[in-house]
Amino acid sequence: MIEFQNVNKSFAGQQAVSDLNLHFAEGAFSVLIGTSGSGKSTTLKMINRLVEHDSGMIRFAGEEIRSLPVLELRRRMGYAIQSIGLFPHWTVAQNIATVPQLQKWRRQKISERVEELMALLGLDSTLRDRYPHQLSGGQQQRVGVARALAANPQVLLMDEPFGALDPVTRSALQAEMTRIHRILGRTIVLVTHDIDEALRLADRLVLMDGGRVVQQGTPLSLLTDPASDFVREFFGRSELGVRLLSLRSVADCMRPTPGLALGEPLQAQMNLREALSLFVARRCEILPVVDETGAPCGTLYFRDLLEREAAHEVGA
């Protein structure tokens, strides 16, 4: 869907990104991660031409982005950023409706779209007529994402969208984004410097340093097959085991024999990191597992989790 070929950009003679070759696949949730100043935001902004690249080629749906009128390009791409940029004197509904208004949608259609997006983002309909300053930070971010999605863009670009939020709200919004991505199947490119956020959201990770791509691939491939010491250090040797747990589900590790454990069950699709927290909180050794329909489907053993981590430590 979006392709970079040998793309370069410098600011006042200083190279910001060098020789980027990237492919953001249609429908994938791609995450750009890296150290501060590594060129993540510049890369993202070159996609919707908020920053113009100096050389190389960027294609969107097969077309060189400079061959498209910039407004059309941006209309096809939603953009959500950390500072949100909601219009302070517009209500929630008006903010969400910004692009449909510009595109002169019918009033009724706009109103229905606003309602639909508020429901999708978990915003109570009573917030519709509030102004941004009357919302919490998390609610403002949700409005920002709803606005970016309003005109059904083919691509959603997100630059540190949850950066300013407390960990609980941040985690809730990450879960929402995973759900929304599953429902809408939209192509998403998100920038973050938070490793756990990246691992939680990404189908595909691009790790950058000093304006270059250091490694790209699935989160699992970067963790288990790092291309260099930099990659290994970036993901943190000491926390690697726990991070790997976050990429595996309970279903991957459970024994398929239900009925052996008591207590509130784990969901089979929950990740092993969450399961580990529940073992610790409940101080137990084994827990029952249920599938999406709530039917018992297996048993998870605490020691199986530890063995997984230990196996990785030995291999590291």
Ligand SMILES: Nc1ncnc2c1ncn2[C@@H]1O[C@H](COP(=O)(O)OP(=O)(O)OP(=O)(O)O)[C@@H](O)[C@H]1O
């Ligand atoms: N408008 C600009 N003018 C001059 N230099 C810029 C501009 N935008 C970015 N840079 C420089 O380009 C380099 C890459 O910046 P960029 O914002 O893309 O990095 P980043 O990885 O997103 O960083 P962070 O995580 O700190 O936001 C940095 O050295 C930055 O100072």
